[in-house]
Amino acid sequence: MNEIKLNSEIxxxxxxxxxxxxxxxxxxxxxxxxxxxDYLSFEKxxxxxxxxxxxxxxxxxxxKQQLEAQTKEQVISNELMPTESVNTIxxxxxxxxxxxxxxxxx
Numbered sequence: 001m002n003e004i005k006l007n008s009e010i011x012x013x014x015x016x017x018x019x020x021x022x023x024x025x026x027x028x029x030x031x032x033x034x035x036x037x038d039y040l041s042f043e044k045x046x047x048x049x050x051x052x053x054x055x056x057x058x059x060x061x062x063x064k065q066q067l068e069a070q071t072k073e074q075v076i077s078n079e080l081m082p083t084e085s086v087n088t089i090x091x092x093x094x095x096x097x098x099x100x101x102x103x104x105x106x
Contacts, residue, residue, distance in 0.1 A: 007043070008040045008043060011039055
């Protein structure tokens with residue numbers, strides 16, 4: 001990244017030499033006022049974006065820590081659970097078979 005050589009203070013304080021055939025000083029001053037105003041806006045936006053980046057990095061670090069903790073919990077719970085997991089459909093099928101046996105046996 002290129003090093004920034006100007007800032008709003010340098011732009012505001014810049015004085016040009018006056019020459020007989022030089023540019024109109026009033027026009028140069030008006031133009032530099034616009035450049036100064038834009039530069040202030042860019043500096044503010046840059047500061048805001050840097051702060052937002054810092055905030056997002058903090059949030060990202062927090063979320064990474066939470067994800068790691070949940071991943072560890074999931075690994076531990078997977079190790080404690082039997083390898084064959086029972087889902088709701090299996091339970092309902094088994095319940096239906098038991099009900100049929102109970103009601104059919106009467």
